[in-house]
Amino acid sequence: MRIAFYGRYSSDNQRETSIEDQRRIVTRWAEQHGHTLVTEFTDYATSAASLKILNGLQQALHAATGTPAPFDALVIDQLSRLSRDIGDTDAIVKQLKFLDIRIIAVQDGIDTAQETTKISVTVKSLVNEIFLDDLRKTTKRGLDGQFLKGFSTGGRTYGYRSEPVYDPAGRIDAHGHAIPIGYRLFIDEAEAAILRDLFRRFTEGMCEKSIAKDLNRTYPGQNWRPNTIYMMLRNCKYVGRFSFNRREWRKHPTTGRRVCRWRPKEQWEEQVFEDLRIIDDDTWEKVQTRLSTRQHLFAGRKSRTTHLLSGLLICHRCGGRYSIIGQTYYGCRNHFESDTCSNDIRIRREAIENLVISSLTRNLLGWLETIRTAATRRCKPAGSDAGTHDKQRLKTLRQQADAIMAVVRSGRLTGRALEETLTTYQQLWNQVETMEKETRAATHQDRPVEIHYDPAVVQEFLAHLPETLHTDVRLGREFLQETLQHVRIEDGERRQTRCPVCGEEQGKLSPQHMQTHGLTLDQAYRGFPGLGFTKKARLIIQPSPSGILNTLKVCGLKVAGAGFEPATFGL
Incomplete structure (x- = not known):
């Protein structure tokens, strides 16, 4: 078997x-x-x-x-x-x-x-x-006891270091090492200085994005991000207030992912440790006041919009993701948010979406044909049989098993000898079954993989694809993420940009120049669609063969033959 x-x-x-x-x-x-x-x-x-x-x-x-x-x-x-x-x-x-x-x-x-x-x-x-x-209950009970004793109950928090507290009775483990009964936190002065600088910058009016860029330039290698800064500004541990039992994690019954839930406030536990304070009360209050004011101003703001290419665009320099910059452009997140990448290319959202969709509709049939050709080429020619050696081996195993069973049926064996003989027979017969199944599988795999589809049906599907993708963005995003592995954005050659109004050549079309003509940069791009980008960006689209086969089943595509797992095939 x-x-x-x-x-x-x-x-x-x-x-x-x-x-x-x-x-x-x-x-x-x-x-x-x-x-x-x-x-x-x-x-x-x-x-x-x-x-x-x-x-x-x-x-x-x-x-x-x-x-x-x-x-x-x-x-x-x-x-x-x-x-x-x-x-x-x-x-x-x-x-x-x-x-x-x-x-x-x-x-x-x-x-x-x-x-x-x-x-x-x-x-x-x-x-x-x-x-x-x-x-789960035992772990929760143990952490509750550690918190009440003043020990750390979570992962490392920036600005602190933890040191083990060993059993005063001197207990050791099997390897002769002292057994810690808990871990206490101490302030890391080097990181605390950075935290105080961070809070000071925010009280002086800087936003999280600007702070992240400054910190990445001042302290390279730590990759500060705006959301990291925001979470630090809200962390009450920095004023010595440590909380426990505020949240719980539950498994989502559909996705299987852990989901965070807030517990009722009466279940929260809190302790104050003045020796672990990093930020003074005055600075803390100023920061929280500014955060609250800003939240009030944006209380009516709509939830984040889902975009068609979210998660698909990759920067060729740092390998990071492109994300929406300023609502209408895609840009390298590591450059525009944390200044840890030198790629400053910005690509208009509508332009790159149209480029990707047009490339997909133009090349999908060709990709499908490449997959079919490669699948047929990788299969062995039809009609191949199991080797003569395997047939002889199978025949020998059957004869040995039949001979053993004949001895068992004769009744000459009893007790331990009978048990050992039956065990040997079972092992031989398992080998026979395994070889028979492998022979059948090899014969089945000799049949070439066949991928059937009607090009006319696929063409009709592709004709309506652009409209469908733009009509339902969430459905379109799922389709693109299934069909494409990624879209890599590489640098192209720089080119001169000519102002569409006055014809003046410029190295970069600036908002200030367009304002002299009474236009915003957005209006210029919309009014003059042939304007292009200030830098040429080359798109390298990597399709997903398995995703293509899965998604095109709606067109009646069928895969028949051996268990076929499509590879990249150099697409």
């Missing part, structure tokens, strides 16, 4: 060798039972609270849908490695059972091929979920 191994450990605090231990247990079990380990999937430092965030497990489930399936059983150390959510575990078992793939938990003695294991799976899944609930 062909088996796939899946391993997982849940947090960075656990040893990475935990997966090695799980793999060793599964490998030993496979050798004892005559099975073949053909592939493996892993999730490192990932909680099993939700199936949706387990990328390795998702890959295993996706691979299981191949035709034919690449493995006959998914083998794990314990059922808790799959999930600690009873609903997720049940969904995984049902999905793989539908595909005729077994789940085997070695240490739990569970094999979903046996009907009697249904109760065992349910009970074990319930125990795993209850364990996670109890662990």
Whole structure:
């Protein structure tokens, strides 16, 4: 039988060798039972609270849908490695059972091929979920006690350092190291000086973006961002007020992601540590007053708009994302927000959206044909058979298994000898089944992959695509993120810009010059669409072959043949 191994450990605090231990247990079990380990999937430092965030497990489930399936059983150390959510575990078992793939938990003695294991799976899944609930409560109770003792209960906060407090009884661990009973915070004077400078700049009228740029120039290497500055300005720890139990994290039932929820105020706990104060009360009050005033001014502001190319545009210099700058332009976020990138190219939103959409509609059929050609070329020619050696090996195994069974049926063996003989027979027969399935899979894979589509239907789809993308921006964004991997923006050659009104050539068309003609820069671009950019920007669009095949199913596109996973194919 062909088996796939899946391993997982849940947090960075656990040893990475935990997966090695799980793999060793599964490998030993496979050798004892005559099975073949053909592939493996892993999730490192990932909680099993939700199936949706387990990328390795998702890959295993996706691979299981191949035709034919690449493995006959998914083998794990314990059922808790799959999930600690009873609903997720049940969904995984049902999905793989539908595909005729077994789940085997070695240490739990569970094999979903046996009907009697249904109760065992349910009970074990319930125990795993209850364990996670109890662990959550125990952890919360322990942190509550640490906070009341004055110890740190969270991650590192800028401006402070933590030092361990060791057990006064002198206890040591198995390695001879002293055991800490908690961690106390102390002010980091170098970082505290930067914080005081940050607060001073804000009280003098500077905004978060300007402060971030100044700090990045003054203290390079720390990559300050406006939102980082804002969160620091709101952090009451800097005046010595430390809070606990203000928020809780819950798992979203649909997405599986953690969602932050505020607890009722009567459950909040707070302590004041004057020795940890960095900012004086006067400065703190000035900062909070300015923040409150600004929030009041923008109280009626609409929520952030979703843009068509959000998350797709990449800067070629720093590898960061392009984002909306000033509502109408895309620009490198690292340059315009934190001044950590030298790329100052700004591209008009409407212009680049039209360029990307026109390129997509113009090239999609060609990309699809390239995928089809490459898929056919990568497959073996039809009609290939299993090798003569494999056939002879299979015949020999069958003869050995039949001979052993003949001895068993004769009744000459009893006790331990009978048990050992039956074990040998089972191992031989498992090898026979594995080789037969591999032979059938090889014969199936010899058939070339066929991608069928009607070019006329695809052309009709593409004809309506631009209007559809602009009509429903959220749907259009999902389509582009599925179809394209990314759009990389590279520098082009500089060019002279001619004023569309007076014809004067300028190195850069400035707002001040357009004001002399009674126009804003925005009106100039709208009134003279041929104006172009002050710099040429070259777009390198990288399509996603698998995304193209998935999205074009609406056009009747079908993929038939072996389990085909499209690669990049140099598109």
